[in-house]
Amino acid sequence: MSTAALKAVIFDMDGVLIDSEPTWQIAEHTVLTELGLNVSMEDMALTTGLRIDQVVAFWYSRSPWDNYDNQQTAQAIVERVVSHITTHGEPMTGVIKALQACQERGLRVGLATSSSSDIINAVLNRLQIAEYFHAIKSAEHLAYGKPHPEVYLSCAQALNIDPIYCLAIEDSFNGLVSARAANMQTIAIPEAKDAALSKWAIAHHRLDNLAELAEFLAKHS
Secondary structure, three states, rough: OOOHHOEEEEOEEEEOEOEEEEEEHHHHHHHHHHHHOOOOOOHHHHOOOOHHHHHHHHHHHHHHOOOOOHHHHHHHOOOOOOHHHHHHHOOOOOHHHHHHHHHHHEEEEEEOOOOOHHHHHHHHHHHHHHHHHEEEEEEEOOOOOOOOOHHHHHHHHHHOOOHHEEEEOOHOOOHHHHHHOOOEEEOOOOOHHOOHHHHHHHHHEEEOOHHHHHHHHHOOO
């Protein structure tokens, strides 16, 4: 499908709009090691893009710990992430330019994230970008998180746009699987150190950063 048919662009949040993936990994690693798990920072990449309760459940299934409380552990991680974003959060390259490009072309703009409302609010306030979004959807209270397509389908429905006319922008493999399953066009913006991995082939398009989105939309329209 040509992007000439596009009616909406739906952004993932963590790692796409804000440089928060390292923050998530540090917070998860800190809390998990405090619980006694023998995990490395590199291991944290295994759950990138998953909802936080899924992250906690994933690690508990691998290395069970005493007094398991998924919600309590998840909240401990989220609180660390919110604190860091509120004081130190930085936008990814080209965020404002990309959002303005969508606005100038009359495209509807959505947000589809695995993160909770606390994280969403912290990001939107820190980056001051809430005004650009016509629909914001979190997988927090949905039956399924990414890689299930539910959050993307929910966002498309809120935008009142058929998913086939939506372009999803993701930095994680789980997110791409979610968007592809929702029958959307996809752009992958992988982290530089992982950019050469073959798994990104499932994306329809690749960009180095969001600063390239305006040119992409112009070229494909």
